[in-house]
Amino acid sequence: MxxxxxxxxxxxxxxxxxxxxxxxxxxxxxxxxxxxxxxxxxxxxxxxxxxxxxxxxxxxxxxxxxxxxxxxxxxxxxxxxxxxxxxxxxxxxxxxxxxxxxxxxxxxxxxxxxxxxxxxxxxxxxxxxxxxxxxxxxxxxxxxxxxxxxxxxxxxxxxxxxxxxxxxxxxxxPTVREADGLAMSSRNARLTPEDRAAAVVLSRALDAVEAAGGSVEQMAEKIRQVIATEPRATLRGLDITEARTLAPVTGHSKASLAVMISAEFGGILLIDQREITPQGAST
The missing domain is CATH 3.40.50.620 (HUPs)
Structure with missing residues:
Protein backbone atom coordinates (compact mmCIF):
# COMPACT_ATOMS: atom_id res chain seq x y z
CA MET A 1 0.00 0.00 0.00
CA PRO A 174 -26.22 2.62 3.02
CA THR A 175 -25.66 3.71 6.63
CA VAL A 176 -23.84 1.17 8.79
CA ARG A 177 -25.23 0.89 12.30
CA GLU A 178 -24.17 -0.46 15.67
CA ALA A 179 -26.05 -3.46 17.05
CA ASP A 180 -28.41 -1.14 18.95
CA GLY A 181 -29.19 0.95 15.86
CA LEU A 182 -26.91 3.96 16.38
CA ALA A 183 -25.41 5.12 13.10
CA MET A 184 -21.65 4.62 13.11
CA SER A 185 -19.69 7.87 13.32
CA SER A 186 -16.22 8.94 14.39
CA ARG A 187 -17.95 11.39 16.74
CA ASN A 188 -19.47 8.51 18.73
CA ALA A 189 -16.08 7.95 20.37
CA ARG A 190 -16.38 11.38 22.03
CA LEU A 191 -19.67 10.55 23.76
CA THR A 192 -19.79 9.73 27.45
CA PRO A 193 -21.24 6.28 28.23
CA GLU A 194 -24.49 7.97 29.27
CA ASP A 195 -24.72 10.04 26.09
CA ARG A 196 -23.77 7.02 23.98
CA ALA A 197 -26.72 5.13 25.42
CA ALA A 198 -28.99 8.14 24.93
CA ALA A 199 -27.98 8.65 21.29
CA VAL A 200 -29.93 5.56 20.22
CA VAL A 201 -33.00 7.80 20.44
CA LEU A 202 -32.14 9.05 16.92
CA SER A 203 -32.66 5.67 15.27
CA ARG A 204 -35.67 5.01 17.52
CA ALA A 205 -37.25 8.22 16.23
CA LEU A 206 -36.65 7.18 12.63
CA ASP A 207 -38.05 3.71 13.31
CA ALA A 208 -41.16 5.23 14.88
CA VAL A 209 -41.88 7.63 12.05
CA GLU A 210 -41.34 4.97 9.39
CA ALA A 211 -43.78 2.68 11.18
CA ALA A 212 -46.38 5.37 11.84
CA GLY A 213 -46.38 7.17 8.49
CA GLY A 214 -48.94 9.93 8.08
CA SER A 215 -48.53 13.46 6.79
CA VAL A 216 -45.19 15.25 6.84
CA GLU A 217 -46.43 17.34 9.74
CA GLN A 218 -47.49 14.24 11.69
CA MET A 219 -44.13 12.61 11.02
CA ALA A 220 -42.27 15.65 12.29
CA GLU A 221 -44.36 15.75 15.46
CA LYS A 222 -43.74 12.05 16.05
CA ILE A 223 -39.99 12.58 15.84
CA ARG A 224 -40.16 15.49 18.30
CA GLN A 225 -42.16 13.35 20.72
CA VAL A 226 -39.65 10.50 20.61
CA ILE A 227 -36.62 12.79 20.98
CA ALA A 228 -38.34 14.52 23.92
CA THR A 229 -38.40 11.22 25.81
CA GLU A 230 -34.59 11.38 26.09
CA PRO A 231 -33.52 14.20 28.45
CA ARG A 232 -29.88 14.02 27.33
CA ALA A 233 -30.84 14.83 23.71
CA THR A 234 -31.23 18.37 22.40
CA LEU A 235 -32.88 18.43 18.98
CA ARG A 236 -31.00 20.82 16.69
CA GLY A 237 -32.48 20.11 13.29
CA LEU A 238 -35.44 18.18 11.88
CA ASP A 239 -36.09 18.20 8.16
CA ILE A 240 -38.41 16.12 5.99
CA THR A 241 -37.94 16.83 2.30
CA GLU A 242 -38.35 15.33 -1.14
CA ALA A 243 -35.57 12.76 -1.25
CA ARG A 244 -33.83 13.62 -4.52
CA THR A 245 -34.09 17.43 -4.59
CA LEU A 246 -34.40 18.19 -0.86
CA ALA A 247 -37.35 20.42 -1.82
CA PRO A 248 -39.88 21.27 0.92
CA VAL A 249 -42.83 18.92 1.29
CA THR A 250 -46.14 19.29 3.11
CA GLY A 251 -49.14 17.07 3.70
CA HIS A 252 -49.26 13.48 2.50
CA SER A 253 -46.39 13.03 0.07
CA LYS A 254 -46.55 10.81 -2.97
CA ALA A 255 -42.77 10.82 -3.36
CA SER A 256 -39.91 9.29 -1.41
CA LEU A 257 -38.91 11.43 1.56
CA ALA A 258 -35.59 12.16 3.22
CA VAL A 259 -36.02 12.37 6.98
CA MET A 260 -32.99 14.04 8.56
CA ILE A 261 -32.32 14.66 12.25
CA SER A 262 -29.50 16.40 14.07
CA ALA A 263 -29.27 16.37 17.86
CA GLU A 264 -26.72 17.27 20.49
CA PHE A 265 -25.58 14.95 23.26
CA GLY A 266 -23.25 16.53 25.81
CA GLY A 267 -22.07 19.09 23.26
CA ILE A 268 -21.49 16.47 20.51
CA LEU A 269 -23.65 16.97 17.42
CA LEU A 270 -24.83 13.76 15.78
CA ILE A 271 -26.88 13.25 12.65
CA ASP A 272 -29.03 10.44 11.34
CA GLN A 273 -31.34 10.03 8.37
CA ARG A 274 -33.59 7.66 6.55
CA GLU A 275 -35.17 7.64 3.14
CA ILE A 276 -38.82 6.69 3.54
CA THR A 277 -41.21 5.79 0.74
CA PRO A 278 -44.83 6.40 1.81
CA GLN A 279 -47.22 3.56 1.11
CA GLY A 280 -48.38 3.76 -2.49
CA ALA A 281 -45.86 6.52 -3.31
CA SER A 282 -43.69 6.74 -6.41
CA THR A 283 -39.95 6.14 -6.09
Missing part, protein backbone atom coordinates in the same frame (compact mmCIF):
# COMPACT_ATOMS: atom_id res chain seq x y z
CA UNK A 2 1.38 3.38 -1.02
CA UNK A 3 1.09 5.93 1.79
CA UNK A 4 1.32 9.30 0.07
CA UNK A 5 1.87 12.43 2.13
CA UNK A 6 2.14 14.80 -0.82
CA UNK A 7 -0.03 15.43 -3.86
CA UNK A 8 2.75 14.59 -6.38
CA UNK A 9 3.33 11.26 -4.61
CA UNK A 10 -0.36 10.40 -4.86
CA UNK A 11 -0.53 11.36 -8.52
CA UNK A 12 2.47 9.14 -9.26
CA UNK A 13 0.84 6.24 -7.40
CA UNK A 14 -2.45 6.67 -9.27
CA UNK A 15 -0.58 7.03 -12.56
CA UNK A 16 1.08 3.67 -11.93
CA UNK A 17 -2.26 2.05 -11.15
CA UNK A 18 -3.83 3.44 -14.30
CA UNK A 19 -0.83 2.37 -16.40
CA UNK A 20 -1.65 -1.16 -15.34
CA UNK A 21 -5.18 -0.75 -16.62
CA UNK A 22 -6.84 -0.35 -13.24
CA UNK A 23 -10.10 1.45 -12.67
CA UNK A 24 -9.74 3.77 -9.64
CA UNK A 25 -12.25 4.35 -6.85
CA UNK A 26 -11.94 7.02 -4.15
CA UNK A 27 -13.16 6.91 -0.55
CA UNK A 28 -12.75 10.34 1.09
CA UNK A 29 -12.51 10.21 4.91
CA UNK A 30 -11.38 12.29 7.86
CA UNK A 31 -9.82 9.25 9.49
CA UNK A 32 -10.58 7.55 12.81
CA UNK A 33 -11.91 4.74 10.68
CA UNK A 34 -14.65 2.35 11.74
CA UNK A 35 -16.81 -0.33 10.15
CA UNK A 36 -18.86 2.31 8.34
CA UNK A 37 -15.79 3.58 6.53
CA UNK A 38 -14.70 0.05 5.73
CA UNK A 39 -18.10 -0.62 4.18
CA UNK A 40 -17.33 2.26 1.79
CA UNK A 41 -13.95 0.69 1.05
CA UNK A 42 -15.56 -2.71 0.39
CA UNK A 43 -18.06 -1.12 -2.01
CA UNK A 44 -15.22 0.60 -3.86
CA UNK A 45 -13.27 -2.66 -4.07
CA UNK A 46 -16.27 -4.41 -5.56
CA UNK A 47 -16.34 -1.84 -8.36
CA UNK A 48 -12.66 -1.21 -9.12
CA UNK A 49 -9.26 -2.84 -9.30
CA UNK A 50 -7.66 -0.01 -7.31
CA UNK A 51 -8.95 1.94 -4.32
CA UNK A 52 -7.56 5.21 -2.98
CA UNK A 53 -8.55 6.39 0.51
CA UNK A 54 -7.92 9.96 1.63
CA UNK A 55 -7.43 10.77 5.30
CA UNK A 56 -7.69 14.50 5.90
CA UNK A 57 -9.36 16.36 8.76
CA UNK A 58 -10.65 19.29 6.76
CA UNK A 59 -10.49 22.52 8.79
CA UNK A 60 -12.84 24.50 6.55
CA UNK A 61 -15.88 22.40 7.44
CA UNK A 62 -15.59 23.05 11.18
CA UNK A 63 -17.35 26.12 12.54
CA UNK A 64 -15.88 25.76 16.03
CA UNK A 65 -12.06 25.57 16.37
CA UNK A 66 -12.49 23.46 19.52
CA UNK A 67 -14.49 20.92 17.51
CA UNK A 68 -11.66 20.69 15.00
CA UNK A 69 -9.04 20.35 17.73
CA UNK A 70 -10.92 17.60 19.53
CA UNK A 71 -11.81 15.58 16.42
CA UNK A 72 -10.55 12.01 17.09
CA UNK A 73 -7.49 10.76 15.24
CA UNK A 74 -5.81 7.34 15.03
CA UNK A 75 -3.39 7.39 12.12
CA UNK A 76 -1.58 4.12 12.78
CA UNK A 77 -4.81 2.28 13.44
CA UNK A 78 -6.32 3.70 10.25
CA UNK A 79 -3.37 2.61 8.13
CA UNK A 80 -3.41 -0.88 9.61
CA UNK A 81 -7.11 -1.29 8.80
CA UNK A 82 -6.54 -0.13 5.23
CA UNK A 83 -3.54 -2.42 4.74
CA UNK A 84 -5.54 -5.40 5.97
CA UNK A 85 -8.36 -4.45 3.59
CA UNK A 86 -5.98 -4.41 0.62
CA UNK A 87 -6.25 -0.72 -0.27
CA UNK A 88 -3.75 0.30 -2.94
CA UNK A 89 -3.02 3.92 -1.96
CA UNK A 90 -3.71 6.38 0.86
CA UNK A 91 -3.48 10.16 0.62
CA UNK A 92 -2.55 11.87 3.92
CA UNK A 93 -1.76 15.48 3.00
CA UNK A 94 -0.93 18.45 5.20
CA UNK A 95 -3.36 21.34 5.47
CA UNK A 96 -0.86 23.50 3.57
CA UNK A 97 -0.96 21.02 0.67
CA UNK A 98 -4.73 21.24 0.30
CA UNK A 99 -4.96 24.95 1.12
CA UNK A 100 -1.73 26.60 -0.09
CA UNK A 101 -0.87 30.03 1.25
CA UNK A 102 -3.11 32.64 -0.32
CA UNK A 103 -5.77 30.13 -1.38
CA UNK A 104 -9.07 31.93 -1.96
CA UNK A 105 -11.13 29.65 -4.19
CA UNK A 106 -14.21 28.00 -2.74
CA UNK A 107 -16.86 25.66 -4.15
CA UNK A 108 -20.44 25.90 -2.93
CA UNK A 109 -23.89 24.75 -3.90
CA UNK A 110 -25.81 27.90 -3.07
CA UNK A 111 -29.25 26.56 -2.22
CA UNK A 112 -28.41 23.14 -0.85
CA UNK A 113 -25.51 24.26 1.36
CA UNK A 114 -27.53 26.87 3.21
CA UNK A 115 -30.63 24.84 4.01
CA UNK A 116 -31.49 22.11 6.53
CA UNK A 117 -28.37 20.98 8.42
CA UNK A 118 -26.43 23.70 6.63
CA UNK A 119 -28.49 26.29 8.50
CA UNK A 120 -27.43 24.66 11.78
CA UNK A 121 -23.76 24.55 10.70
CA UNK A 122 -23.15 27.65 8.53
CA UNK A 123 -20.27 27.19 6.09
CA UNK A 124 -19.97 23.46 6.75
CA UNK A 125 -21.03 22.25 3.32
CA UNK A 126 -19.01 24.96 1.59
CA UNK A 127 -15.96 23.46 3.28
CA UNK A 128 -17.04 19.96 2.28
CA UNK A 129 -17.60 20.90 -1.36
CA UNK A 130 -14.31 22.74 -1.59
CA UNK A 131 -12.20 19.92 -0.18
CA UNK A 132 -14.03 17.20 -2.13
CA UNK A 133 -13.59 19.14 -5.38
CA UNK A 134 -9.87 19.35 -4.61
CA UNK A 135 -9.69 15.62 -3.89
CA UNK A 136 -11.47 14.83 -7.14
CA UNK A 137 -8.94 16.94 -9.04
CA UNK A 138 -6.00 15.38 -7.22
CA UNK A 139 -7.04 11.72 -7.56
CA UNK A 140 -9.20 11.92 -10.71
CA UNK A 141 -11.09 8.75 -9.78
CA UNK A 142 -13.61 6.90 -11.92
CA UNK A 143 -16.04 7.03 -9.00
CA UNK A 144 -16.21 8.01 -5.33
CA UNK A 145 -18.16 6.39 -2.47
CA UNK A 146 -20.15 8.41 0.08
CA UNK A 147 -22.32 7.19 2.94
CA UNK A 148 -26.02 7.90 3.05
CA UNK A 149 -25.85 8.86 6.75
CA UNK A 150 -25.23 12.48 5.77
CA UNK A 151 -27.98 12.52 3.18
CA UNK A 152 -27.73 16.25 2.54
CA UNK A 153 -23.99 15.95 1.92
CA UNK A 154 -24.62 13.13 -0.56
CA UNK A 155 -27.07 15.24 -2.55
CA UNK A 156 -24.75 18.26 -2.41
CA UNK A 157 -21.84 16.24 -3.80
CA UNK A 158 -24.05 14.81 -6.53
CA UNK A 159 -25.14 18.32 -7.47
CA UNK A 160 -21.57 19.63 -7.49
CA UNK A 161 -20.43 16.78 -9.76
CA UNK A 162 -23.30 17.47 -12.15
CA UNK A 163 -22.83 21.25 -12.18
CA UNK A 164 -19.04 21.22 -12.58
CA UNK A 165 -19.02 18.31 -15.06
CA UNK A 166 -16.70 16.09 -13.04
CA UNK A 167 -16.22 12.90 -15.12
CA UNK A 168 -16.97 10.49 -12.30
CA UNK A 169 -19.81 8.59 -10.66
CA UNK A 170 -20.99 9.15 -7.08
CA UNK A 171 -21.79 5.83 -5.41
CA UNK A 172 -24.11 6.01 -2.37
CA UNK A 173 -23.57 3.44 0.39
Missing amino acids: DVCTTIPDLRRAVGGLRAGGSKVGLVPTMGYLHAGHMRLVAEAQARAEAVVVSIFVNPTQFGDPKDLESYPRNTEGDLEMLREAGVQAVLMPQVSDIYPEGAETIVETERLAGMLHGAVRPGHYRGVCTVVAKLFNIVQPDFACFGEKDYQQLQIIRTMVRDLHFPLEIVPV
Whole structure:
Protein backbone atom coordinates (compact mmCIF):
# COMPACT_ATOMS: atom_id res chain seq x y z
CA MET A 1 0.00 0.00 0.00
CA ASP A 2 1.38 3.38 -1.02
CA VAL A 3 1.09 5.93 1.79
CA CYS A 4 1.32 9.30 0.07
CA THR A 5 1.87 12.43 2.13
CA THR A 6 2.14 14.80 -0.82
CA ILE A 7 -0.03 15.43 -3.86
CA PRO A 8 2.75 14.59 -6.38
CA ASP A 9 3.33 11.26 -4.61
CA LEU A 10 -0.36 10.40 -4.86
CA ARG A 11 -0.53 11.36 -8.52
CA ARG A 12 2.47 9.14 -9.26
CA ALA A 13 0.84 6.24 -7.40
CA VAL A 14 -2.45 6.67 -9.27
CA GLY A 15 -0.58 7.03 -12.56
CA GLY A 16 1.08 3.67 -11.93
CA LEU A 17 -2.26 2.05 -11.15
CA ARG A 18 -3.83 3.44 -14.30
CA ALA A 19 -0.83 2.37 -16.40
CA GLY A 20 -1.65 -1.16 -15.34
CA GLY A 21 -5.18 -0.75 -16.62
CA SER A 22 -6.84 -0.35 -13.24
CA LYS A 23 -10.10 1.45 -12.67
CA VAL A 24 -9.74 3.77 -9.64
CA GLY A 25 -12.25 4.35 -6.85
CA LEU A 26 -11.94 7.02 -4.15
CA VAL A 27 -13.16 6.91 -0.55
CA PRO A 28 -12.75 10.34 1.09
CA THR A 29 -12.51 10.21 4.91
CA MET A 30 -11.38 12.29 7.86
CA GLY A 31 -9.82 9.25 9.49
CA TYR A 32 -10.58 7.55 12.81
CA LEU A 33 -11.91 4.74 10.68
CA HIS A 34 -14.65 2.35 11.74
CA ALA A 35 -16.81 -0.33 10.15
CA GLY A 36 -18.86 2.31 8.34
CA HIS A 37 -15.79 3.58 6.53
CA MET A 38 -14.70 0.05 5.73
CA ARG A 39 -18.10 -0.62 4.18
CA LEU A 40 -17.33 2.26 1.79
CA VAL A 41 -13.95 0.69 1.05
CA ALA A 42 -15.56 -2.71 0.39
CA GLU A 43 -18.06 -1.12 -2.01
CA ALA A 44 -15.22 0.60 -3.86
CA GLN A 45 -13.27 -2.66 -4.07
CA ALA A 46 -16.27 -4.41 -5.56
CA ARG A 47 -16.34 -1.84 -8.36
CA ALA A 48 -12.66 -1.21 -9.12
CA GLU A 49 -9.26 -2.84 -9.30
CA ALA A 50 -7.66 -0.01 -7.31
CA VAL A 51 -8.95 1.94 -4.32
CA VAL A 52 -7.56 5.21 -2.98
CA VAL A 53 -8.55 6.39 0.51
CA SER A 54 -7.92 9.96 1.63
CA ILE A 55 -7.43 10.77 5.30
CA PHE A 56 -7.69 14.50 5.90
CA VAL A 57 -9.36 16.36 8.76
CA ASN A 58 -10.65 19.29 6.76
CA PRO A 59 -10.49 22.52 8.79
CA THR A 60 -12.84 24.50 6.55
CA GLN A 61 -15.88 22.40 7.44
CA PHE A 62 -15.59 23.05 11.18
CA GLY A 63 -17.35 26.12 12.54
CA ASP A 64 -15.88 25.76 16.03
CA PRO A 65 -12.06 25.57 16.37
CA LYS A 66 -12.49 23.46 19.52
CA ASP A 67 -14.49 20.92 17.51
CA LEU A 68 -11.66 20.69 15.00
CA GLU A 69 -9.04 20.35 17.73
CA SER A 70 -10.92 17.60 19.53
CA TYR A 71 -11.81 15.58 16.42
CA PRO A 72 -10.55 12.01 17.09
CA ARG A 73 -7.49 10.76 15.24
CA ASN A 74 -5.81 7.34 15.03
CA THR A 75 -3.39 7.39 12.12
CA GLU A 76 -1.58 4.12 12.78
CA GLY A 77 -4.81 2.28 13.44
CA ASP A 78 -6.32 3.70 10.25
CA LEU A 79 -3.37 2.61 8.13
CA GLU A 80 -3.41 -0.88 9.61
CA MET A 81 -7.11 -1.29 8.80
CA LEU A 82 -6.54 -0.13 5.23
CA ARG A 83 -3.54 -2.42 4.74
CA GLU A 84 -5.54 -5.40 5.97
CA ALA A 85 -8.36 -4.45 3.59
CA GLY A 86 -5.98 -4.41 0.62
CA VAL A 87 -6.25 -0.72 -0.27
CA GLN A 88 -3.75 0.30 -2.94
CA ALA A 89 -3.02 3.92 -1.96
CA VAL A 90 -3.71 6.38 0.86
CA LEU A 91 -3.48 10.16 0.62
CA MET A 92 -2.55 11.87 3.92
CA PRO A 93 -1.76 15.48 3.00
CA GLN A 94 -0.93 18.45 5.20
CA VAL A 95 -3.36 21.34 5.47
CA SER A 96 -0.86 23.50 3.57
CA ASP A 97 -0.96 21.02 0.67
CA ILE A 98 -4.73 21.24 0.30
CA TYR A 99 -4.96 24.95 1.12
CA PRO A 100 -1.73 26.60 -0.09
CA GLU A 101 -0.87 30.03 1.25
CA GLY A 102 -3.11 32.64 -0.32
CA ALA A 103 -5.77 30.13 -1.38
CA GLU A 104 -9.07 31.93 -1.96
CA THR A 105 -11.13 29.65 -4.19
CA ILE A 106 -14.21 28.00 -2.74
CA VAL A 107 -16.86 25.66 -4.15
CA GLU A 108 -20.44 25.90 -2.93
CA THR A 109 -23.89 24.75 -3.90
CA GLU A 110 -25.81 27.90 -3.07
CA ARG A 111 -29.25 26.56 -2.22
CA LEU A 112 -28.41 23.14 -0.85
CA ALA A 113 -25.51 24.26 1.36
CA GLY A 114 -27.53 26.87 3.21
CA MET A 115 -30.63 24.84 4.01
CA LEU A 116 -31.49 22.11 6.53
CA HIS A 117 -28.37 20.98 8.42
CA GLY A 118 -26.43 23.70 6.63
CA ALA A 119 -28.49 26.29 8.50
CA VAL A 120 -27.43 24.66 11.78
CA ARG A 121 -23.76 24.55 10.70
CA PRO A 122 -23.15 27.65 8.53
CA GLY A 123 -20.27 27.19 6.09
CA HIS A 124 -19.97 23.46 6.75
CA TYR A 125 -21.03 22.25 3.32
CA ARG A 126 -19.01 24.96 1.59
CA GLY A 127 -15.96 23.46 3.28
CA VAL A 128 -17.04 19.96 2.28
CA CYS A 129 -17.60 20.90 -1.36
CA THR A 130 -14.31 22.74 -1.59
CA VAL A 131 -12.20 19.92 -0.18
CA VAL A 132 -14.03 17.20 -2.13
CA ALA A 133 -13.59 19.14 -5.38
CA LYS A 134 -9.87 19.35 -4.61
CA LEU A 135 -9.69 15.62 -3.89
CA PHE A 136 -11.47 14.83 -7.14
CA ASN A 137 -8.94 16.94 -9.04
CA ILE A 138 -6.00 15.38 -7.22
CA VAL A 139 -7.04 11.72 -7.56
CA GLN A 140 -9.20 11.92 -10.71
CA PRO A 141 -11.09 8.75 -9.78
CA ASP A 142 -13.61 6.90 -11.92
CA PHE A 143 -16.04 7.03 -9.00
CA ALA A 144 -16.21 8.01 -5.33
CA CYS A 145 -18.16 6.39 -2.47
CA PHE A 146 -20.15 8.41 0.08
CA GLY A 147 -22.32 7.19 2.94
CA GLU A 148 -26.02 7.90 3.05
CA LYS A 149 -25.85 8.86 6.75
CA ASP A 150 -25.23 12.48 5.77
CA TYR A 151 -27.98 12.52 3.18
CA GLN A 152 -27.73 16.25 2.54
CA GLN A 153 -23.99 15.95 1.92
CA LEU A 154 -24.62 13.13 -0.56
CA GLN A 155 -27.07 15.24 -2.55
CA ILE A 156 -24.75 18.26 -2.41
CA ILE A 157 -21.84 16.24 -3.80
CA ARG A 158 -24.05 14.81 -6.53
CA THR A 159 -25.14 18.32 -7.47
CA MET A 160 -21.57 19.63 -7.49
CA VAL A 161 -20.43 16.78 -9.76
CA ARG A 162 -23.30 17.47 -12.15
CA ASP A 163 -22.83 21.25 -12.18
CA LEU A 164 -19.04 21.22 -12.58
CA HIS A 165 -19.02 18.31 -15.06
CA PHE A 166 -16.70 16.09 -13.04
CA PRO A 167 -16.22 12.90 -15.12
CA LEU A 168 -16.97 10.49 -12.30
CA GLU A 169 -19.81 8.59 -10.66
CA ILE A 170 -20.99 9.15 -7.08
CA VAL A 171 -21.79 5.83 -5.41
CA PRO A 172 -24.11 6.01 -2.37
CA VAL A 173 -23.57 3.44 0.39
CA PRO A 174 -26.22 2.62 3.02
CA THR A 175 -25.66 3.71 6.63
CA VAL A 176 -23.84 1.17 8.79
CA ARG A 177 -25.23 0.89 12.30
CA GLU A 178 -24.17 -0.46 15.67
CA ALA A 179 -26.05 -3.46 17.05
CA ASP A 180 -28.41 -1.14 18.95
CA GLY A 181 -29.19 0.95 15.86
CA LEU A 182 -26.91 3.96 16.38
CA ALA A 183 -25.41 5.12 13.10
CA MET A 184 -21.65 4.62 13.11
CA SER A 185 -19.69 7.87 13.32
CA SER A 186 -16.22 8.94 14.39
CA ARG A 187 -17.95 11.39 16.74
CA ASN A 188 -19.47 8.51 18.73
CA ALA A 189 -16.08 7.95 20.37
CA ARG A 190 -16.38 11.38 22.03
CA LEU A 191 -19.67 10.55 23.76
CA THR A 192 -19.79 9.73 27.45
CA PRO A 193 -21.24 6.28 28.23
CA GLU A 194 -24.49 7.97 29.27
CA ASP A 195 -24.72 10.04 26.09
CA ARG A 196 -23.77 7.02 23.98
CA ALA A 197 -26.72 5.13 25.42
CA ALA A 198 -28.99 8.14 24.93
CA ALA A 199 -27.98 8.65 21.29
CA VAL A 200 -29.93 5.56 20.22
CA VAL A 201 -33.00 7.80 20.44
CA LEU A 202 -32.14 9.05 16.92
CA SER A 203 -32.66 5.67 15.27
CA ARG A 204 -35.67 5.01 17.52
CA ALA A 205 -37.25 8.22 16.23
CA LEU A 206 -36.65 7.18 12.63
CA ASP A 207 -38.05 3.71 13.31
CA ALA A 208 -41.16 5.23 14.88
CA VAL A 209 -41.88 7.63 12.05
CA GLU A 210 -41.34 4.97 9.39
CA ALA A 211 -43.78 2.68 11.18
CA ALA A 212 -46.38 5.37 11.84
CA GLY A 213 -46.38 7.17 8.49
CA GLY A 214 -48.94 9.93 8.08
CA SER A 215 -48.53 13.46 6.79
CA VAL A 216 -45.19 15.25 6.84
CA GLU A 217 -46.43 17.34 9.74
CA GLN A 218 -47.49 14.24 11.69
CA MET A 219 -44.13 12.61 11.02
CA ALA A 220 -42.27 15.65 12.29
CA GLU A 221 -44.36 15.75 15.46
CA LYS A 222 -43.74 12.05 16.05
CA ILE A 223 -39.99 12.58 15.84
CA ARG A 224 -40.16 15.49 18.30
CA GLN A 225 -42.16 13.35 20.72
CA VAL A 226 -39.65 10.50 20.61
CA ILE A 227 -36.62 12.79 20.98
CA ALA A 228 -38.34 14.52 23.92
CA THR A 229 -38.40 11.22 25.81
CA GLU A 230 -34.59 11.38 26.09
CA PRO A 231 -33.52 14.20 28.45
CA ARG A 232 -29.88 14.02 27.33
CA ALA A 233 -30.84 14.83 23.71
CA THR A 234 -31.23 18.37 22.40
CA LEU A 235 -32.88 18.43 18.98
CA ARG A 236 -31.00 20.82 16.69
CA GLY A 237 -32.48 20.11 13.29
CA LEU A 238 -35.44 18.18 11.88
CA ASP A 239 -36.09 18.20 8.16
CA ILE A 240 -38.41 16.12 5.99
CA THR A 241 -37.94 16.83 2.30
CA GLU A 242 -38.35 15.33 -1.14
CA ALA A 243 -35.57 12.76 -1.25
CA ARG A 244 -33.83 13.62 -4.52
CA THR A 245 -34.09 17.43 -4.59
CA LEU A 246 -34.40 18.19 -0.86
CA ALA A 247 -37.35 20.42 -1.82
CA PRO A 248 -39.88 21.27 0.92
CA VAL A 249 -42.83 18.92 1.29
CA THR A 250 -46.14 19.29 3.11
CA GLY A 251 -49.14 17.07 3.70
CA HIS A 252 -49.26 13.48 2.50
CA SER A 253 -46.39 13.03 0.07
CA LYS A 254 -46.55 10.81 -2.97
CA ALA A 255 -42.77 10.82 -3.36
CA SER A 256 -39.91 9.29 -1.41
CA LEU A 257 -38.91 11.43 1.56
CA ALA A 258 -35.59 12.16 3.22
CA VAL A 259 -36.02 12.37 6.98
CA MET A 260 -32.99 14.04 8.56
CA ILE A 261 -32.32 14.66 12.25
CA SER A 262 -29.50 16.40 14.07
CA ALA A 263 -29.27 16.37 17.86
CA GLU A 264 -26.72 17.27 20.49
CA PHE A 265 -25.58 14.95 23.26
CA GLY A 266 -23.25 16.53 25.81
CA GLY A 267 -22.07 19.09 23.26
CA ILE A 268 -21.49 16.47 20.51
CA LEU A 269 -23.65 16.97 17.42
CA LEU A 270 -24.83 13.76 15.78
CA ILE A 271 -26.88 13.25 12.65
CA ASP A 272 -29.03 10.44 11.34
CA GLN A 273 -31.34 10.03 8.37
CA ARG A 274 -33.59 7.66 6.55
CA GLU A 275 -35.17 7.64 3.14
CA ILE A 276 -38.82 6.69 3.54
CA THR A 277 -41.21 5.79 0.74
CA PRO A 278 -44.83 6.40 1.81
CA GLN A 279 -47.22 3.56 1.11
CA GLY A 280 -48.38 3.76 -2.49
CA ALA A 281 -45.86 6.52 -3.31
CA SER A 282 -43.69 6.74 -6.41
CA THR A 283 -39.95 6.14 -6.09
